[in-house]
Structure formats: structure tokens, C-alpha cells
Amino acid sequence: MNITIKDVARVAEVSVATVSRALNGRQYVAEDVRARILKVASELRYSPHHAARALSSRRTHTIGVVLPDLYGEFFSELMRGIDHAARERGLHLLVSSCHGSLAEQRDALRATPGRVDGVLVMSPFLGSEQSLDEALAPDVPAVLMNCAGSPRATVLNVDNYGGAYAMTRHLLEVGHRRIAFICGPADNFDACERLRGYRDALATVADAAAPWTVEGAFDEASGYRAGEAFAQGERPDAVFAANDMMALGCLFALRKAGLQVPDDIAVAGFDDVPMARYVHPALTTMRVDIASLGARALQLLLQHPGLGGDDATPGDASALVPQLVVRDSSAVPERRMG
Secondary structure (H helix, E strand, O other): OOOOHHHHHHHHOOOHHHHHHHHOOOOOOOHHHHHHHHHHHHHHOOOOOHHHHHHHHOOOOEEEEEEOOOOOHHHHHHHHHHHHHHHHOOOEEEEEEOOOOHHHHHHHHHOOOOOOOEEEEEOOEOOOHHHHHHHOOOOOOEEEEOOOOOOOOEEEOEOHHHHHHHHHHHHHHOOOOOEEEEOOOOOEHHHHHHHHHHHHHHOOOOOOOOOEEEOOOOOHHHHHHHHHHHHHOOOOOEEEEOOHHHHHHHHHHHHHOOOOOOOOOEEEOOEOOHHHHOOOOOOEEEEOOHHHHHHHHHHHHHOOHHHOOOOOOOOEOOOEOOEEEOOHHHOOOHHHHO
């Protein structure tokens, strides 16, 4: 027996139009009603004919996601948030990684027309705004994440500057004065904003040491190399890494060298990936609700008129504000406080 949309509407006690809006991920459907419809559709094993739907509505019910990488806890959490929000709305995902290459990002975006209804793009490459604008298809709604901006798409960023400023101020306020910073990639928007926040916060305290920066690449290996260098040479009071993965690599190198964290040197990171709370000592960091970043980006995308929304004006969305999470890795030893 073939289950039809009319059967779903009858069992869910709603109109066929409401079922259609719920299954298509459109707005104007109460969340409890949407949940009931999705539950009924699942129980009845209703499977809409996607090819027919696409022909009649000119929609694929698929969202494209183009990311700079898929490796690591940050991207895993980001995809979890996007996927959960998409599944709630009956949408599918087409995911592509550009592996840090602008050319691959361009190729992925140019392949989207006709295959997806909208696209989420994380494009942290500084100086790439023109290339991004040229690659975005004019008839495919887009939301950009962690990006310097584009006049053609809504932009959703994390307040990287404010988060780094707050972390540096915290380290200063608990007594650290020689604070080293492990940078992210020099051409990365997030990394540059976090470096700017660190520098500006240091400048607020007269007796703080001059900025002390070390090259990094947002991965554990570069954090480990920085930790080795600190262990073998001049040591700061504290190390603030531009993301948690570098902080974790640094922490491992320091402990392997026989140094005690935080007694010999404090360590802090940024992002609050799940692993940060389970290492020893647990990592002080700036918490970014990474899954919520993904979910919110999808919600913003669905507000586009082409996807059933009513927001016709692209612009910057309110930035996500990271929260300071103080754990054992950043305490000041009593002997230094005395």
C-alpha cells in the first residue's frame, strides 16, 4: 500500500498544506505540530517522491555545506548542529570540504546550482571576499559563517575578538603578566580577530609584558611544537592558544617535558571542544556553542524568501558571544601570588 501525503495529514489531523510546509522545512508551522507530523510520517513510512517534488516545486530539499575542513572536534560539532536542525525540517545535506583551498571552495560553490536549495559556507580566508562573491550563485541563497563578509549573503560570526580579549583579561586579572599567544594561520579571519583581541587586552595593563606570539596552524602538532619550545627555552607565565587543539598539543608537550600545569606554566584555549574538559588538568577556554552555531546558520538560511522565509535583506547577524570557562589549567600558583 502506498502511503500518500493525504494519509499523513489525516492521521496527524492537519491539512495537506501544513504537512507539506512541515516536510519542506518551511516556517509558519508550530514546532509541536511539526514534530507530530514528522513522527506520523515516520510511523507510516511515508516517503515523498523527491524527483516529483523537485520538478513541481523546483526545490531539492537539500542544503549544501562547504567547509574548509572536516577533520577535528570543531567541525564534527558544527556538522552535528547543522544536521540536527536539517533533520528536524526534513532536509538533507550535501557536504563538501575545500581542504583549505580557495580554488576547491570556488569549484564546490559553482557546482551548487540545481543540486541544493541553499548553501552554508565557512570561508575564513582573509582577502578572499571578491573570489567568494564571484563563486556564490546569484540564485542560491547563502549564509556565511566565520567570514569577513559579503554583500550578497547573511554573515554569522563568533565574537572572536571579544572572546580573546576576555580570556587575556582573565589571565591578567589572576596575576599572569608574561602571556604568550599561539597564533592560528595568518590568513585566517578567526585567528586574526583572536590575535587582535589578545594584543588589545595586553595593552590595558601597564605592567604586562609585550605581546609574545608563536606561529601555529590550528592543529595539535603546532601546539605541541610551541609547548616544546617553551619547555626548552624561556617560559612565559601563561600560554593562550588561539584554539583548543593547539592548547591541548601544548599541554601534552609541557607535561611530557616534566613541567607542571599550572604550577610552572598556565595554559588556556578557545572553543571548548568536548575533549577540553576531560584532559588533566582540565582546560580553561572560551566556550563557543559550536553545534548551535551550525543550527543557527541553517535557521538564518531558511529565513531567505527563496526558502519560504521573509527576510529579503542580507546582512550581519548578531555575533555569537563566547563564554569564559575557568578550569584547573590556568590557576596561579600560591608562590607567585605571594
